[in-house]
Amino acid sequence: AMAGWGWARTVRGLLLDISGVLYDSGADGGVPIAGSAEAVRRIKASGLKLQLCTNETQATRENFVRKLQGLGFDISVAEVTAPAPAACRLLKERGLTPHLLVHDDLVSEFAELDKTNPNCVVLGDAAENFTYANLNEAFRLLIGMEKPVLISLGKGRYYKETDGLKLDVGAYMKALEYACDVQAEVVGKPAKSFFESALAELGVPPEQAIMIGDDIVNDVGGAQQCGMRALQVRTGKYRPSDENHPKVKPDAYVNNLAEAVDIILQQL
Amino acid sequence: AMAGWGWARTVRGLLLDISGVLYDSGADGGVPIAGSAEAVRRIKASGLKLQLCTNETQATRENFVRKLQGLGFDISVAEVTAPAPAACRLLKERGLTPHLLVHDDLVSEFAELDKTNPNCVVLGDAAENFTYANLNEAFRLLIGMEKPVLISLGKGRYYKETDGLKLDVGAYMKALEYACDVQAEVVGKPAKSFFESALAELGVPPEQAIMIGDDIVNDVGGAQQCGMRALQVRTGKYRPSDENHPKVKPDAYVNNLAEAVDIILQQL
Numbered sequence: 001a002m003a004g005w006g007w008a009r010t011v012r013g014l015l016l017d018i019s020g021v022l023y024d025s026g027a028d029g030g031v032p033i034a035g036s037a038e039a040v041r042r043i044k045a046s047g048l049k050l051q052l053c054t055n056e057t058q059a060t061r062e063n064f065v066r067k068l069q070g071l072g073f074d075i076s077v078a079e080v081t082a083p084a085p086a087a088c089r090l091l092k093e094r095g096l097t098p099h100l101l102v103h104d105d106l107v108s109e110f111a112e113l114d115k116t117n118p119n120c121v122v123l124g125d126a127a128e129n130f131t132y133a134n135l136n137e138a139f140r141l142l143i144g145m146e147k148p149v150l151i152s153l154g155k156g157r158y159y160k161e162t163d164g165l166k167l168d169v170g171a172y173m174k175a176l177e178y179a180c181d182v183q184a185e186v187v188g189k190p191a192k193s194f195f196e197s198a199l200a201e202l203g204v205p206p207e208q209a210i211m212i213g214d215d216i217v218n219d220v221g222g223a224q225q226c227g228m229r230a231l232q233v234r235t236g237k238y239r240p241s242d243e244n245h246p247k248v249k250p251d252a253y254v255n256n257l258a259e260a261v262d263i264i265l266q267q268l
Numbered sequence: 269a270m271a272g273w274g275w276a277r278t279v280r281g282l283l284l285d286i287s288g289v290l291y292d293s294g295a296d297g298g299v300p301i302a303g304s305a306e307a308v309r310r311i312k313a314s315g316l317k318l319q320l321c322t323n324e325t326q327a328t329r330e331n332f333v334r335k336l337q338g339l340g341f342d343i344s345v346a347e348v349t350a351p352a353p354a355a356c357r358l359l360k361e362r363g364l365t366p367h368l369l370v371h372d373d374l375v376s377e378f379a380e381l382d383k384t385n386p387n388c389v390v391l392g393d394a395a396e397n398f399t400y401a402n403l404n405e406a407f408r409l410l411i412g413m414e415k416p417v418l419i420s421l422g423k424g425r426y427y428k429e430t431d432g433l434k435l436d437v438g439a440y441m442k443a444l445e446y447a448c449d450v451q452a453e454v455v456g457k458p459a460k461s462f463f464e465s466a467l468a469e470l471g472v473p474p475e476q477a478i479m480i481g482d483d484i485v486n487d488v489g490g491a492q493q494c495g496m497r498a499l500q501v502r503t504g505k506y507r508p509s510d511e512n513h514p515k516v517k518p519d520a521y522v523n524n525l526a527e528a529v530d531i532i533l534q535q536l
Contacts, residue, residue: 131400171443
């Protein structure tokens with residue numbers, strides 16, 4: 001299992017996806033994936049730098065981190081790179097006033113922004129807020145804009161919760177893109193600028209960083225596009241058919257985060 | 269206005285879209301477009317053949333025709349080509365057992381079909397049935413199939429109701445296509461086989477038929493692909509920007525169905 005891991009000897013930092021790597025999310029708050037909390041502690045004890053890079057948009061970063069701490073993870077808000085704060089910066093820079101179609105618990109991330117007379121739509125994983133009425137409202141606002149601007153917090157296809165697979169924000173993004181004949185701007189993985197922000201927070205150049213995630217396209221493909229190595233875990237939304245993906249091949253597969261950390265630490 | 273209509277002299281039959289041409293739909297049952305009921309009567313009196321070709325899937329063909337008769341239109345069930353009966357034939361031919369994500373009022377069109385252990389998903393304009401829960405259910409069934417089969421009753425982007433624009437089935441089709449990495453099979457306009465069925469019922473070859481619709485892609489583009497001439501009315505979902513469509517150009521624009529019939533009958 002350790003043959004072919006020579007490249008891991010120069011690693012100085014790890015970027016970890018959260019959902020499907022640290023824990024499986026769910027309406028009940030979710031459950032940790034076996035060995036993951038201990039793996040995070042081992043990374044920190046090893047002296048490797050650590051940053052979490054998530055597309056989670058069902059909660060503010062503060063509440064999300066609090067939940068993960070409650071599940072036994074030793075992580076802080078500053079260690080999490082998430083789409084909503086990045087989108088907030090982008091909206092401010094461009095003077096955009098958003099209409100939000102997001103989860104109720106995410107709304108406060110955008111508290112500082114003016115939302116009157118919206119000139120763009122921000123789409124997150126709105127979950128139960130993905131109603132027929134809300135989708136029609138977002139659509140009507142977009143189609144009524146002279147130049148529709150749709151900002152999507154990630155473009156995931158689906159994710160796994162404890163009660164089964166759920167459609168992710170990317171599916172709804174595609175619906176609005178098609179209806180309005182626009183292309184969304186994605187803030188979150190796999191956007192290069194988002195990985196670059198996470199690497200800047202990690203403080204390590206891409207060739208000395210490894211991304212570990214369960215999503216073949218958004219984690220593995222996105223990180224590799226930035227010049228990083230990337231591992232796919234066989235937890236979370238991983239499916240055996242991912243191993244035949246026509247375009248993306250991870251640098252290695254691991255059964256879970258604990259195994260990845262075992263192997264990486266053995267190379268150092 | 270009549271220059272350049274010489275080709276209309278050989279016309280023997282008309283295919284008419286319904287929503288946005290005969291009437292504007294809405295929760296209140298909808299309202300006829302001025303002059304359209306009279307235009308239908310004039311077509312019939314002229315001896316031209318007439319067939320209605322709709323992507324309507326919010327009601328059975330029987331109930332839809334009854335509603336239109338109530339709005340003053342002299343039409344019968346046999347004069348309407350609609351996606352649900354066509355999909356039903358296709359499902360039977362291929363021995364498919366559908367999971368339906370359609371409007372409640374359409375379900376009875378599929379009464380004859382076995383629906384246990386579904387091996388395909390049939391998507392119509394489900395309107396209020398486009399809930400988060402129903403979309404997740406359809407998604408989970410598809411992603412769980414060895415070879416997912418998604419059949420979409422039309423692929424319209426949006427349509428106009430009396431209270432505003434609504435997302436059409438095509439937007440939800442795109443969401444499921446993306447999430448499951450499949451390509452839907454479209455039964456309805458603009459599919460060539462659907463126009464061919466309508467022409468067969470009209471009993472006129474494509475070069476002697478004219479399609480009249482409000483949808484630049486699904487009505488005009490689809491009919492032209494079949495070798496028909498096609499007019500776009502400036503009613504229903506028509507928007508001025510349609511006149512700059514990068515790929516589709518109607519053979520002529522008309523303000524409404526009544527004007528189209530006026531001009532066509534003058535050529536004969």
